[in-house]
Amino acid sequence: MIRLDDVGYTYPDAPAPALQHVSLEVPPGSITGVVGASGAGKTTLAKVIAGFIPQVEGGELTGSATVDGRNLAELSLVEAVSKVGLVIQNPFNQISGARYTVRGEIAFGLENLGTPRAEMAAGVDEVAALLRITDLLDRSPYALSGGQMQLVAIASMLVLRTPVLVMDEPTSQLDPAGTRLVFSVLDTLEEAGVTVVIFEHKLELLQAHADRLLVLADRTIALAGTPTEVLADERLSGWGIGATRYTRAARLARERGLIGAEVPLPVSFDQAAAVFGTGAGGAR
């Protein structure tokens, strides 16, 4: 679905590239998580995949980036955004600010695309129900808390039903229940065939929901694989990504000789339950 081959990018007037030699592949209908320390280039990569770089930001993009087999550089911005939706990091800047109700705000994109009215109203109601913000629909977008705004911002992109959705830290303002809700919505989208690329710090949730993980370090994709492969990798801490508490506990137990080096490092609750429960630990 999305394919980047040796992509490099330098912002206008920037002394150093923000991304270099980035190659990645995102299969259709999957959830791909991207992890990386602050400053590793996550927001830049999100904008490349969404077709905003270089069209909007300028600068120099090298290599090739394709979505659905079409070269992003050759797509107009309008075409690109019809294929890839981008949820930006700051939800307060996602909203248009030109509508007086949350309902109108969510419908804004559909209005731009000329969606018939009945379809538009149904679409707004549907995403609002999905994200449990129906009670906010008649409120002013300016009277929302950060968490509510984040859900409205996500709804405003979901409603456009783009085949690909790129989300830049979409749960940063949410409480645990809100965060779980967003991840469960991602599962729903995946079942509906949507391709999701999510940039996120919450490793445990990525482990539970993502099909694949990409590690962005030093401006390039340093590692790619299944969550289990990636999260157990020793190099993650050095890249500033850390590790799940399950993995950290198992490493410490290994160091203390409590579990053998042959036991694979757990990255999830269930794997950890196996390692520390009836598994190696239980044998002692």
Next chain:
Amino acid sequence: MSAVRFENVRFSYPSGVEALRGVSFEVPTGQRLAIVGQNGAGKTTLVRHLNGIFQPTSGSVYVADAATTGRAIAELAASVGYVFQNPDEQIFASTVIADVEFGPRNLGCSADEARSRAMASLATVGLAAEADTHPLHLSLSERKRVALAGVLAMQTPIVVLDEPTTGQDAGGVAMVAGVVEALASAGRTVIAITHDMDFAAEHFDRVVVMAKGEVLADGPPVVVFGDAEALARAAVEPPQLFRLAAHLGWPDRPLTVEGFVDAFERR
């Protein structure tokens, strides 16, 4: 001596919404207190009473054993440093250093003293190299660290952190944790609002669970995170390793990675 005391605090917004419905608890000096609960539970409203942004509709709030009633925000600022959740609501100056110096200058520090405190705080949050940068050229997570430095430089006896770890990577979370530990070991009181239960379990002495303007549970993390009913009502889950130990039927309820491995060794 108590750093902070809430006595049956009720608060209603002008719109009539009752955000706090009788909150009472006391925070001894030097304690690290985490307040958890869903968005809209009243956590931010509660802590904003500490520096006089809000005055209780009824009940009383005491800071260092003196009621906040009638005291100006600027006056309470000498006792309570408050780091806003959204750094863009706090940072205003055109360089990072000027913004961080602002608080100490208001508290009467000399220019030199303010500068050295600001540089030390920036070093603490890992942004010493960005002192002369315009805050708008930093990322959101960096701006959050600037906001933290701005309050640390005030060296107040009480520090309130509103969701300090959101948007931070592993290094950022570790940095905030280090700040909490350093403040506590210097005898200062830390009150943090957080959605990260693991962070609360690992770095705080006490956890208060709030929902709908009330306190549902209050105590040491190991007790509070064992109160399944209160946690369910507040829609939060216990920390991951705590939950795992319970799932495995261990007698211990570890709060940290080390504690978990110790418990594993003991069984």
Next chain:
Amino acid sequence: MSSTLYVERPSAVHRLNPVTKLVALLCVIVVVFAIPQWWASGAVLLLVIVPAAVISGCGGALARIGGQILLPLLVVLVLVQGLTFPGGQTVLWRWGPLALTTEGLMFAATIGARIVVLVLSSVLLVLTTHPGDLMSALTEAGMSPRFAYIISSTLQLIPSFRARADSILLAQQARGLAVPRNPVRRLGVLMPLLAPLVLGMFTDVEERSTAMEARGFGSTAKRTTLTPVRDSRAQKVARWVMPAVALLAVVLQVGWGLL
């Protein structure tokens, strides 16, 4: 905190197509400025604005807001024109070089009546028309959506700017900034805080424009609107008849002058 004066009421005036109301407003203004006699303004006031205000149920708000705007204007007008009108012959009262003349008062009444009509009819439009509806209706009537977006977002910018200014101010007080009670000194303290805020809003605009493109703002499709704009055959007719009447008033007035 609201950016508009809009008062929600279930009235026929509220239900009119915003474009109809806008056309009516413009026609009323053209008529009272075309016909200089004060009775023309008086007639418009009594026959159009007062009934519309009563039907809308916003009479109280109109009187209050209109009064606040008009009272100082009218007082100044009467004082300046009534006392110093250069062609004044019939002196009613004199004090030194100042003379209250009938001609001066008549002139003040002519100008004043027009201003009253202009202000009250504009305020009534604002009270009975949600700006969002006005923009939707104008877009549907062919106005550029980009232009509509700029207007709407600017209107919304004011409350968002205020909210942000309030929170910045609170945050600085929380960092020990003493805000003086004296309004002049207060402004002196606040200005340096707000200048960077404006800059910040511009940076936001940049990021927001990225987000807007992601939401199809650059699309060339024919736009639709979520809320249908209410319209009727009678209103369509009225939107032609009203300008025709206004034009007639202008023509008659010009013709009268030529004769």
